[in-house]
Amino acid sequence: MIGEQFISPYRLGLTATIEREDGKHVNIYKLVGKIVFSKDFYELSQNNHLAKFRLKKIKVEMLPDEILRYKRRIFQYNQLLKEAKIFYPIRLERLIILSANNSNLRKALLLRNEAVDIALNSYAKIIELEKILKYHTTDKTIIFTIHTKLAYIISDRFLIPVITHRTKNEERNEILEKFKKGLYRIIVTTKVLDEGTDVPDANMGIILSGTGSKREFVQRLGRLLRPKKDVENVANLIEIISSDTSEIFTSNRRNKGISNKKQLIDKSDQ
Amino acid sequence: MISSDLLRCKLDNKSYKIYPILCSLEQNSKDVEIAKQVIQVFEYSYQHGVIKEKLIQSLKGLEQIYKDYKLIRGLAAVLEKRCTFKVISQVHSKDPHHSDSKQPIEILKNFTAMDIRRSVFDESARQNIAVSEQTRKSILEKMSNKLGISNETLSKVMWSDLDENMIIGTFVPISVERLLLSYNVSLIQTLLFSCLKIRIGLGSNLNLGTRWKEVLREVKRLGLMYWLDVVDETTQDSKENMIICSIEGALNVIKLTDRYGSAISKIIPTIIKSERWHLQADILRITNSGKKLVYEFEISEKSYPNSFPSDKTTKMHFENSFYQENESKKDPFPMNKKSHDEYNSKDRKNLNIQEINIENFINNSNVPMLFDSKIEKIFLQKFELFKTGWTIEREPEPIITKQKTAFIPDFVLSKFGNRVFVEIIGFWTKEYLERKITKIFEIVQKKTHDEKFFMILVINLENLMSYELNEEDKITHIKNNRNVLITSYKNDRISFKEILKYIKDIENIYISLNVLNTQNQNKIIQNMIRLVEGFRKSELSCLYLGNLDEMLKKDCTDGDAFLKVSLKELIDKNNDFKFMFENELSKKLLLMIDDYILKTQFIEEIWKDIKNVINLGEACKILDSEKIPEKIQINLLTLLGFHIEWNGLDYSKAKMTLKNSDLSI
Structure with missing residues (x-):
C-alpha cells in the first residue's frame, strides 16, 4: 500500500529477508522489479563476513504440574470443539472469527490461548536456561523471547537488563550502550530488537519460544552474526522449546528458513 | 471510541442494513446489570489499589459469567478513559x-x-x-x-513502572445510565469510523430550537468536508424544513484517515442532542473472505427508543450531567494533559473541552468566546490588526440562500452593507473543492443583479486528503472570480495580502458605483463649496477635514450613501472626486495638506516669518503660534520648499535649507 504511493520513478529495494510468510513478497517484485543481487548468510558466513554459527535445539519437558494444567486445557478445548461439531483441525484465524459470535468457541479460544501460554512460558525453560548460563560464563549473550511477560520473568529471575517495546528510549539506549561496552554481558529482549536497531554484536543467542516466522528467525540470526575480530569465534544459537506441545509445530516452521543450510549446521556441529 | 473489534452489530444481508447493538437504558435490563458489575470492578480496584493486571483478570471473570466479552470490554474501555493509572x-x-x-x-x-x-x-x-x-x-x-x-x-x-503493575490513580465516578449512554454514543462513533458517506437530516423549523445550528457549527468547526441542501418535507400535519448535511466519510479520503475519522465521531454527541434529526450512513464492511460490502446504517431520534433518553426532562438531565461530568473530568487531569502524548488520549481531551465550550456558549453568553480552531483565532486577531474598517463577525448563523442551498461561514466581514463570507476549509480533496466552487458559482449565476454575493475560501494546504503532486497547482486551477476569492494557509500563516486586496476592491467598487454617481458627487461638491466659503471668511487658520465631513453629513438625508463613507475615504479612493475637490479648493485660494485645509493667503504670511529661519525647532515654534497643527507642520515646510536635515529625533537640532527660493503656490 505504502509502496504503491511512492512517486519516485526509480526504486531500489534492500532487504535481508525477501520471503514473507503470507506470500505477499510477490508484490515487492511489482514495485522494484526482480532480484538483481542476492547473497545469503551461508555464503557470507563462509567468506568470514559473518561469524560462523552453530545451531542447537534443546527440547524441554514441561514441569509435571504444567503438563497437568496444559493437558486439562487441551482436553476441555477439544471437548468444546466437539460440542460445536467441529471435528476437523481448525485454523486459529477461523476459530477467532467463529468465536466472535459463539460463547463456547470463545471459551475454547481462551483455553487454547492459556494452553499455549503455559507451553511458551514454561518454567522448565527457565531451569534449562539456568543450566546454559551456568555453562557459558563468558559469552556475550542475547536472550530472545516472544512474550514480553517471559522476558520480564527472566529479567527478574537472573537480574539481567531487559528491553521490550515498553522500555523507554533512555533506558533502552543506556542498556545497549553498557552491553556494547561489556558492562553487561547478557541482556534479554523481545521482538523489538529484531529489525532496524543497531544492536551491539554478541556471540550467543538463546531463543525461548518464537512465532514461527522464517523472516523473523533469519533476522534474529543476522543480529547475532556480526563479524568478529578473532576468526576463531563461532556464534552459538540455542533454541529452547517445549516438547510434546503444539509449540513444536511452530518451531519446525521456523527452521524452514535455514533448512537448505542444513549442511552448515551439521558441519559446524562436528 | 471503542476499538472496532469490539463493535457489536447485526447485519441484514438481504437488504444490506447494519444495526448496532446498543445498550438498553431501561431499568432491570441485563445491560444495566452488566454495567453495574463493570463499574464495581473499577471502583473496587480504585479503592483498594489493585494493580492493572488483576483488574483485567476480574473483567475476564465477568466476561465468562456474562458471555458478552465485547460489551464488557467496550464498557471497560469507556471507563478506562475516566481513569488515570499511576505507579x-x-x-x-x-x-x-x-x-x-x-x-x-x-x-x-x-x-x-x-x-x-x-x-x-x-x-x-x-x-x-x-x-x-x-x-x-x-x-x-x-x-x-x-x-x-x-x-x-x-x-x-x-x-x-510496568503497565500491568500500575494502579488507578484517579477515577471519575459515573452512574450506570451514563455509562451505558456513553457506550451507545461510542458504539455509533466506532461504526461511523468505517463509513463512506454520512447524511444528517436536521429539522430546522423555528419551533425546534437552535440545536440544529449547533450541529452545523460543529461540522464546520471540525473542518469536515460537507455540503448542505435545504429540503421541504411535507408530512401529514405540517410542512417541515429540513437541512440535509452530507459529510464525506473517513474511508473516502486517502491521507489522514484517522484524524478525519475521529473528527467525524466528535459530531455525534451534538447530533443526538438536537430535537429532530436522522442520520444515514454507508458503512463499509470487509467480509471474512475479503469481499467489500456496503451496508446502510440509519438512526434517528425515534429509533432505538430504549438506548437514548427519550422524553425531554430526562434528556435534559442526561445532557446536563453529561456535561458537568465532562467538566469535572477536566479538573483531575491538569498534569495529564501534558504528559499524555498519545494521539488518542489527546484527542479525547479535546473532545471534552469542546463539548464544554458549546454548553457554556449556549447557557451563558457572558463566557468569553472560546476558539476551537487555532486558525480561526489567528484569522480574527490578525484581521483586526489591519484596521481595514470592515467589521468582522465570528460564527454567524448558517446562511440559507434563496437558491435552496446553505452554508456555514466562519466569519462575515461587512462594510457599507456589503457582506463577505469567509469560510475556512480544514480537510479537503480536489473533488470536494471543485464541487464546492461549482455550487458557489451556481449561486452567483442565479442571483439577481441587485443581490450581492462575496465569498472568501481559505484552504488549509496541509490537510489535502488525496495525493497530488502539487497542492498549489490544484488551487490555482480553480479560477478566481470577482465573487469568490480562493486563498490558502499553511503552518498557521494566512495570506492576508490577497484577502485585503479583495475586500478593498469590493469597497472601491461600492464607492464608485453608489456614492460617486454624478448626482451625489455634485451635491457633495455644492455643499462643500458653501461650507468652505464660510471657512475662508472666518478667522480660523485651518479647517480639519473631519469637521468638514461632519458638517457635510448634517445636510444629508437618511439613506444617503454618503453617510456610510468618510470624506477622507472618498478623496483617497476616487481620483475623479479628488480632482474635482482640489480644483474647487484652488478656485477659492485654499490648499489641502493632509487632513487640513489652509488659506493660501495665510501661508504666504507665515512664509514671510520663516523664510530666513534655519532651525527646525524655531520654525515649529512659529507655526505653533499660528495654530498650525503639529501633524502637518513638516509637510507644510516641505511644501514651502524647505529641505530638512535631521540630526536625530530632536527638532531643535534639525537644520532647514531653502531649496526653491520663490514661493510656488
Missing part, C-alpha cells in the same frame, strides 16, 4: 492503609523504578549475573540493605 509508589503516599508506605516514598524521592533496576542490574553484572537462586537472593539483599529498604519493597518498586 504504585506514588499512590502509596496518599494511602494510610499500607504499612509499608513510608519507605517507598523516601526512596522514590531520589530514585525511580528505573534507577533501582539499574543499580540491581549493575550489581548483578559485577557478580556475573544471578545464575542460581541463591546469588539472586544475595544480590537483592545487598541492594536493599544499601538502599535502606526491605527486600519486599525492593522487588515491588523495581517493576512498579
